[in-house]
Amino acid sequence: MTPPVLRLDGVRKRFGDTEVLGGVDLTVAEHDVVALIGASGSGKSTLLRCVNLLERIDDGQIWLRDTDISDPRVHADRVRARIGTVFQQFNLFPHIRVIDNVTLASRRVLRIPRATAEATALELLDRVGLAGKAREYPDRLSGGQQQRVAIVRAIATNPELLLLDEITSALDPELVVEVLDLVRDLKNEGTTIVMATHEMAFARDVADRVVFLDGGVIVEEGPAAQLLREPREDRTRAFLARFL
Ligand code: ADP
Numbered sequence: 304m305t306p307p308v309l310r311l312d313g314v315r316k317r318f319g320d321t322e323v324l325g326g327v328d329l330t331v332a333e334h335d336v337v338a339l340i341g342a343s344g345s346g347k348s349t350l351l352r353c354v355n356l357l358e359r360i361d362d363g364q365i366w367l368r369d370t371d372i373s374d375p376r377v378h379a380d381r382v383r384a385r386i387g388t389v390f391q392q393f394n395l396f397p398h399i400r401v402i403d404n405v406t407l408a409s410r411r412v413l414r415i416p417r418a419t420a421e422a423t424a425l426e427l428l429d430r431v432g433l434a435g436k437a438r439e440y441p442d443r444l445s446g447g448q449q450q451r452v453a454i455v456r457a458i459a460t461n462p463e464l465l466l467l468d469e470i471t472s473a474l475d476p477e478l479v480v481e482v483l484d485l486v487r488d489l490k491n492e493g494t495t496i497v498m499a500t501h502e503m504a505f506a507r508d509v510a511d512r513v514v515f516l517d518g519g520v521i522v523e524e525g526p527a528a529q530l531l532r533e534p535r536e537d538r539t540r541a542f543l544a545r546f547l
Pocket residue numbers: 318323341342343344345346347348349350
């Protein structure tokens with residue numbers, strides 16, 4: 304049996320005396336799209352940051368396929384080349400052009416020759432309608448265009464897993480849709496995605512599964528339609544009531 308793309312096993316994370324993740328178990332199968340929902344401070348970003356090794360966990364294990372990436376000996380850059388990540392904001396390196404943003408990890412970490420990496424990058428940029436912006440600096444692009452470039456950069460290394468952390472939160476409302484459309488396309492292509500989101504309608508449309516975090520623990524998880532429409536737990540219901 305092939306292992307799931309991602310498996311968290313009893314993951315705990317503390318900042319000082321505060322336990323921010325209190326024993327999280329989560330399995331993400333190939334092609335699965337999982338939405339993490341929960342109030343601000345519930346631990347969504349910390350969870351994603353632990354998966355891409357921006358934070359070290361205090362207990363438990365995180366497996367990427369058959370690699371125990373919580374083993375302190377793993378090479379963080381190599382793991383990150385297997386996991387594309389897009390954050391809420393400040394994504395792109397401002398001092399280098401769009402094309403260099405997109406090719407950086409392929410060239411530096413995967414040692415792909417520049418010409419090859421650029422050809423792939425241009426193809427991906429073209430798919431999102433931004434090939435014409437390849438030679439621009441990020442600040443010449445709209446927020447929505449920058450986030451689409453950030454997504455392209457995240458998938459340029461052909462990662463096994465894509466992590467998206469509230470990627471539309473910093474965008475003007477009219478720019479949100481172009482970013483969400485791109486995520487929907489990636490899902491349709493079979494990309495495995497874990498995304499923290501406040502966009503409940505989007506979670507319902509795109510996610511296969513929804514995971515509700517509260518106080519650093521998973522309170523409830525289930526198929527998106529079921530969990531969002533008929534949550535079993537009071538805490539989930541109280542959280543979702545805010546979005547009605
Ligand atoms: P969410 O993304 O769901 O809003 P976070 O993962 O950002 O939640 O935060 C969870 C908790 O961890 C919050 O109480 C936050 O203040 C705390 N926290 C996050 N990062 C740090 C840090 N680097 N140092 C100390 N506390 C942190």
